[in-house]
Amino acid sequence: xxxxxxxxLGPSELIECARASAEVLLLPRSQIQLRFRTxxxxxxxxxxxxxxxxxxxxxxxxxxxxxxxxxxxFHGRNTAxxxxxxxxxxxCTTALTDCT
Numbered sequence: 001x002x003x004x005x006x007x008x009l010g011p012s013e014l015i016e017c018a019r020a021s022a023e024v025l026l027l028p029r030s031q032i033q034l035r036f037r038t039x040x041x042x043x044x045x046x047x048x049x050x051x052x053x054x055x056x057x058x059x060x061x062x063x064x065x066x067x068x069x070x071x072x073x074f075h076g077r078n079t080a081x082x083x084x085x086x087x088x089x090x091x092c093t094t095a096l097t098d099c100t
Contacts, residue, residue, distance in 0.1 A: 015057050015058065018053075018054055018057065019054055019057075019058055019060075019063075022050065022051060022054040022063060026047055026050045026051050026054070026063075026066075027051070027062075027063075027066055029047050030044070030047045030048070030051060030066050030067075030069070030070045033047060033070070033073075034069065034070065034073065041074065041084050041092050044070055044073055044074075045074075045092070047070060048067050048070040048071055051063045051064075051066045051067035051070065052064070052067040055067055074092055
């Protein structure tokens with residue numbers, strides 16, 4: 001990821017570019033996914049991972065809060081009201097199948 005490269009190599013321009021991308025792509029995407037109650041764990045997991053990476057590189061509460069809200073979906077804040085993440089196995093199902 002761009003933000004990880006910027007964190008390792010040091011150019012603040014890379015981190016700023018990742019932050020700007022998060023603003024226009026990841027934050028709106030996470031809000032849409034949660035508002036319209038996405039069923040695809042893989043889609044939301046990518047968005048959540050990106051937000052968490054930007055939060056780590058920028059120390060911004062804005063991105064860490066958005067990532068934390070997105071993580072709640074995996075723990076049962078979804079259309080089925082069922083967790084899809086299994087901590088013991090450190091994995092999640094790929095989609096909700098029992099949605100009403």
